[in-house]
Amino acid sequence: MSRTLLKNALLVTGARTGEGSILIEDGKISSIAFYDSGETIPDIPSVPSEDLGGLAVMPGAVDIHVHFREPGLTHKGDIASGSRAALMGGVTSFVDMPNTIPPTTDGAALEEKYRIASAKSLANYGFHIGATSSNIMEIKRLCSQSPESFGGIKVFLGSSTGNMLLNDCSALDALFSIKGKCILIHSEDENIIKYNMAKAVSAYGDAVPFTLHPLIRSREACIKSTADALERAMRLGTRLHVLHVSTAEEVDLIRTAKGYNQGITAETTAGYLLFSDEDYPALGPFLKCNPAIKSPRDREALRDALRDGTIDTIGSDHAPHLKEEKLRPYTSCPSGVPSVGDSLHALLAVAAQDGIPLGRIAEVMSETPARILGIKGKGQLKEGFDADFVVLDPDAVSVPDASDSPCGWTPYEGMTLKGRIHSVWLAGEKAVSNGNIISRPLASRLSFIRSDQFQ
Ligand SMILES: [Zn+2]
Incomplete structure (x- = not known):
């Protein structure tokens, strides 16, 4: 022994x-x-x-929101480099998102990811399955036959990297009726975004100023989508986890909805707690992420929500892109920032500024994410x-260094x-x-x- x-x-x-x-x-x-x-x-x-x-x-961080880009997008990052950055940053377990190529939308794609990770991951690894308008039978099959094989069901209510949009009402009702597995949502209203985007492009062409990002991926888009999802989750009793909450209004909606359905939980990322839209002039494409980072007022509301328990987990939403991809004009600049290695340090900085006890950090970064997905044996300092x-x-x-990031840059550099x-x-x-x-x-x-x- x-x-x-x-x-x-x-x-x-x-x-x-x-x-x-x-x-x-x-x-x-x-x-x-x-x-x-x-x-x-x-x-x-x-x-x-x-x-x-x-x-x-502290229990090793359990980051249930990473995009390690493998398979299919490995020029941006892969499981080896992502898991290495994770481990160095205190993240001992991760659950990776399904918007890879091919997308993780069936049992075979899931097992292929496990096969790759078993050979190269440096941290404990798990995967979510992605919902599309055509794979609900497969998801139900996996829920009943091998629930141990995936973390939760990821739904993109607004489009982002990988084009896995699902915003059809009857498909969402069917999905939100699934029991025993957590539905994780990227919550932005696609129609509002499309409208704002068309308006910006007609005014500026491809060179839309990055300062408009929070007005295109607007607060209204987040609020409408989250209000709809919460209504659906209350009506259907869904185990719902709202990812990367970015506005004060969503915090209020979630706080209220939790009173009706205790299976509703919420995540934000360290980025929304540290940055604000006032950082877009300086950081531009390197802070372009979806949802956009909103105002200082939203940041304060999110910090309050972290303290009072309305925000349950911190994920990194680690989403690497090459520097040259980020330097393209707004309309072709991909959204997402690398962050898995900086997330714990960033949250400890927030905690120090706001007097949040270390135990709360252990809860939001380890204990609660592991409990939400039912990860066996993980997330707690317990016999x-x-x-x-x-x-x-x-x-x-701790001062983040771009050379530690798998894609060679980080928005936290020098902070x-x-x-x-x-x-x-x-x-x-x-x-x-x-x-x-x-x-x-x-x-x-x-x-x-x-x-x-x-x-
Ligand atoms: Zn994400």
Whole structure:
């Protein structure tokens, strides 16, 4: 049996944070002790131990919203480079989105992704399935025959990279009636966007100023789409996760809807908490993402929502594109930014600015995303769970470097973020130490329990 004792750590969980020790046995947490409760785990001479000297131990981040671009778009990024950036940034598990080529819309495409990831992923890997207007029977088959094989069902209510738009009412009703699996939505109203886009193009041609991005992918487009989806989820009792919420009005709608359907949850990304539309003049294409980043007022509302629990999870929405693709005129510049490696640092910076406790970070980045998808053994510092951790000094400054990003740039470049990562552990083994991969990470395939059966 392989055993390791981590002692004098600041153990960070949603429920409690305090000094303590963790005993790892065969890749799992076998015992956890909080000193302030008088608990200890005695040293055993034959068991190697590491004194962490008060460094924080958090459950490894579980990022359920990444676009690693493989297969089919690997000039932008791939599972190897994406999972490497993830691991270096404290993300030990990821669930990748279906807008690849071919799109992940059936069991065969799903298994092909697992096959690729098993050979090259450096972090634990899982995949969502994508909904189209023609694959609902296949999704229902997978839900009943192999619910453990995919995270959730991704629906693009507004178009983005990969053209997987689905906004047909009867297909959405059928989809939102599925039980036991989470529906994750990209929520923007396609008709409003199309109208705004046509207006901008008639005024500017291809060279639409990037400052208009939040007026084209407008707040009205987000609000209308999210209001419709919430209405449908309340009516049909859907397990709905609203991705990358970007406006104050959506926060209010979600807060209210949760009172009627407790299966409604919401995500935002660190980008919407740190940037605002005032950053478009300086960052232009490098902040072009969908939904657009909105006003400082929205940013404040999202920060309040993170604190009060209306926002349940932080995903990165890591969506790499080449620099030369980003330098094209507005109409051909793809939307999306790389972020999987910066997400935890960015969130720690927000937490430091707003006085948000570390335990809340563990909740939104690890515990709740794992629970929402029913990921077996992941996301918690708890006996019996997998020993996937990030060990860090949360107060130390972190300055993102473009060379660490898989596509060679990051909107966070040069910003003062927080959290120096000392080590990252996967299945009880130290995989990253002081910014270097020191052993082949013990990455494995995620397994999903039906979300209505997960405690
Ligand atoms: Zn996305």
